[in-house]
Amino acid sequence: MIATNEPNAAALSRMRRSERRAMLMGLLFVSPWLIGFLIFTLYPVFASAYLSFTDYRVLAPPKWVGFSNYTDLIGDHDYFLPSLFDTIFMFLELPIALTIGLALALLLDQKLRGIAFYRTLFYLPSIVPVVSSAVLWMWVLNPEHGLMNAALHSLHIPGPAWLASPAWSKPAMIMMDLWGVGGGMVIYLAALQGVPTPLYEAAALDGANGWQKIWHVTIPQISPVIFFNMIMGVIGTFQYFTQTFIMTNGGPDNSTLFYAMYLYQNAFQYFRMGTACAMAWMLFIITLIATLVVFKSSARWVYYEGEAR
């Protein structure tokens, strides 16, 4: 090390050359994604930011209007703000889906005969194409002839008009989505199977009962997966579109005119691209804030193996 500088410099430049080669190689290998990223993500993100400050109706070139798309939207008590609040209402689904998904996963984590059959049964609804499940649930929720109200009737409960009722349309959609809870369930199930058995044995030695084991061992151990599902749930709720488009087209009384639906209408039915882009950017910022809140709170409740505390 204390020898002359000469060989060191040569070694350094050799290293740089090989480093540069490695970097070129890396870039070459990722280029399919990188080119796609530039064309289909980076450029559009900036383009939509620009368009959000313009009045652009596709046929004429965009006209700069400053913040007026944003101020118009924030002052819009008829469509925009209700669409935002209706979407926030749908967040109710997240804790319910988490509870049911986790409970099912715990039930299916037992050693029972035919457990694979049960797992498939609960997972199956989540692979049904959204269009099919939307059409199916329109029929299930049919007030007069549907399965739901027939079941309620047999329990002597008068069923509501579901999708035809402004008060019940959102709960109806939440119920339909919960049918597909198996998608989250399999992720929890995989996580449960990764919880080390010695932890349960240690808990049993300390005299923990079933609930205590779930609360003090299982949940902390799988909390990173719960965290992941929460984030994806927040993002997914803001993108809620296909179901409303097919089942209610935003109605009745705009009760299911969710954010993504109103955005779609602006962009592709009214061709108000500037407004739609402003909505998309607000959505981006709201999602970012919501994700950050979940992320920040995660330090309190998410446990990572091997993390210094």
Added chain:
Amino acid sequence: MSKRASQIIGHTVLILLGIVFFAPFLFMVSTSLKGDQQIFSSTIQWIPHPIVWSNYPKALAYFPFWRYLGNTLIICIGNVIGTVFSAALPAYAFSRLKWKGRDFLFITMIATIMLPSQVTLMPVFLLFRSLGWTGTFLPLIVPSFFGSAFSIFLLRQFFLGIPQELSDAARIDGCNEWGILWRIILPLAKPALATIALFSFMGTWTDFQGPLIYLHDEKLYTLAIGLNSFLGRHGGEWNLLMAASTVVTVPLVVIFFFAQRTFVQGIALTGRAN
């Protein structure tokens, strides 16, 4: 509580819940085989009487099912090919090559998964429109050839699990990085490639917003938007609608059952190789 008692309770709970989850499927298939009067009966009748098989050919004739199936398959296969081909190289660079900027680009890629698709939706639409590609399958296929972040991530996770010694041995034998990827990594990664192919197929089959935005000519419709326009035209004919929904759903269920076996085999093979 005895072990036997807890097993009986477990089965009872699962069967009761299972009935709740399965009932909509049963309702769909049962309705699809009922006559026009029976679907509107005042109580739920689970057994169709008489069984009207002809609902199926009738429903398939109401909307050009075979044409829509063909369109859907073209787009699905295009996406599977694009996704699989464009995922391997980036996944390799993100997992088994060391280079400056790798981690930065990888984090960037992961961040794009969280980006709401609406932020890019309009400019991408305008881009395809200026290319004259709206009203063709191209906007629904071409992007898949530029790597899907989720597939690359999945494949990278799999690549990370392949022992580094295999690559080192090949390098000593004079194999370059392309050779290592082609001859060693990809053959080992078949189960992972099958997984991303499957996800891509199922995602494309189900996709609604893409075809809705880009395909306006009814001849080019996919099954997803075809079913929606069926709903618009024959809204009250629930038996035919349920037949059509069943037909759109069944291929995915069948693929799921076949693929389930492939995955189990893939896992078993890896276990034996170790």
